[in-house]
Amino acid sequence: MxxxxxxxxxxxxxxxxxxxxxxxxxxxxxxxxxxxxxxxxxxxxxxxxxxxxxxxxxxxxxxxxxxxxxxxxxxAAGREAKFPNTAVINIMGNDKPGIVQEVTGVLNQFNINIRSFDSVCESAPNWGSELFKAQAVIAIPDDFDLDTLAERLEHIANDMVVDIDLQQ
Missing domain, CATH: 3.30.70.260 (ACT domain)
Known part of the structure; x- marks a missing residue:
């Protein structure tokens, strides 16, 4: 096989x-x-x-x-390597261009691999505007400092006025 x-x-x-x-x-x-x-x-x-x-x-x-x-x-190249450490990033906010680019740009700066990324735009209840929601599962190396990543994600979340939650 x-x-x-x-x-x-x-x-x-x-x-x-x-x-x-x-x-x-x-x-x-x-x-x-x-x-x-x-x-x-x-x-x-x-x-x-x-x-x-x-x-x-x-x-x-x-x-x-x-x-x-x-x-x-x-x-396929064969069975992929299993990553023992993963983290989940949840993103939610009013839809606007650049959200995905900003988040993935930060991940790329840290050489973080995205294992899965699911996103959707849906009508925000009581607001009438589009709400962007995404969840990314990322592979984390054993010796990686999640606090530094969380700080960078928080910085772009504030700039873009979206909520970004990082969970290990």
Whole structure:
């Protein structure tokens, strides 16, 4: 078995995930993990599977024939390193350009890897404006000083008038 990752985007309809899962199973694959969302009127996601290497091309050909989705496959490098230390950053505030750029810029300054990042804009109750909410899970090296990171995040939170909460 060799890991393979595929991304997909297309018009949504009932049964899409079931048809993908059936195809993966038919070619001897094992569905390891996935993430799907509706974005900008489309269905989008990514999936990691284990698949016998001799079946990779057959699965690619089967997916290329899928009538409703654009699917891209790539081989995975193998099992990813596990990070024993993680922290969670929660962000919330009135939506404005630059929130994600500011937060990820700070993380990049500290050479911090983002493990997952989920965000949404929704109508703020009683305010009528858009509220931006995000959660990032970050990998923390063993000897990392979280207090310094928290101070930098607090600084940009004050500048942008958003709440940023860092939790280990």
């Amino acid at each position: 060799k890991p393979i990752i595929f991304t997909l985007v297309g018009a949504d309809k009932p049964g899409l995930i079931e048809s993908l899962a059936k195809t993966v199973y038919q070619y001897g694959g094992n569905w390891l993990r996935s993430n799907f969302s509706h974005m900008a009127g489309h269905f989008a996601g990514f999936v990691e599977i284990d698949l016998p290497e001799e079946q990779h091309q057959a699965l690619i050909d089967a997916f290329n024939a899928h009538p409703d989705l654009k699917i891209t496959l790539m081989s």
